[in-house]
Amino acid sequence: MNILISSTSGEPIYAQIAGQVRQMILQGELTSGTPLPSIRLLAKELQISVITTKRAYEELEREGLINSIVGKGSFVSGADQEFIREQRLRIMENKMKEIIEESRLLGIGFAEMSDMMKLIYEEE
Structure with a gap:
């Protein structure tokens, strides 16, 4: 998953992540059931805090775009x-x-x- 973070953007990092993942889902690049990188792995790849990544995933989950299963990870939801x-x-x-x-x-x-x-x- 290719996520670009801009340090010069006025938008918070968690919102940048959520926005880019949201776009990938809505444009069909990420389909139902597709596993997302773990929170820790994505934080490591982007060199950001785990808390920031967790907040992005929580926002996407609230919107119904992803599902998180304890011990298994996060997946693109089966939204119709x-x-x-x-x-x-x-x-x-x-x-x-x-x-x-x-x-x-x-x-x-x-x-x-x-x-x-x-x-x-x-x-x-």
């Missing part, structure tokens, strides 16, 4: 596709909110923003 779709929609909505905020700061109205979005969508 509808749940994963809902999670991805939530992420998309947050990104759209950021775009709307930025467009308002730039004085771009909904019609112009919609035209830009349509143009970009049709390019891809």
Whole structure:
């Protein structure tokens, strides 16, 4: 599992880990039942505290994306596709909110923003 930690990011390290693992799960890179590195191993690989790694895994477990079994480790949960779709929609909505905020700061109205979005969508 390739996780990159940025020391210059304003985001806490546990949140960076959780965010990257979350993305891997929601994008299908990590599928149901896939074992995750142990908390100790990941902490050692990233050269961070075990507590930080544990906090990241706890956050993912609260979200229902992973399951931890004492003595066995942590695994990507068997969340159904509808749940994963809902999670991805939530992420998309947050990104759209950021775009709307930025467009308002730039004085771009909904019609112009919609035209830009349509143009970009049709390019891809």
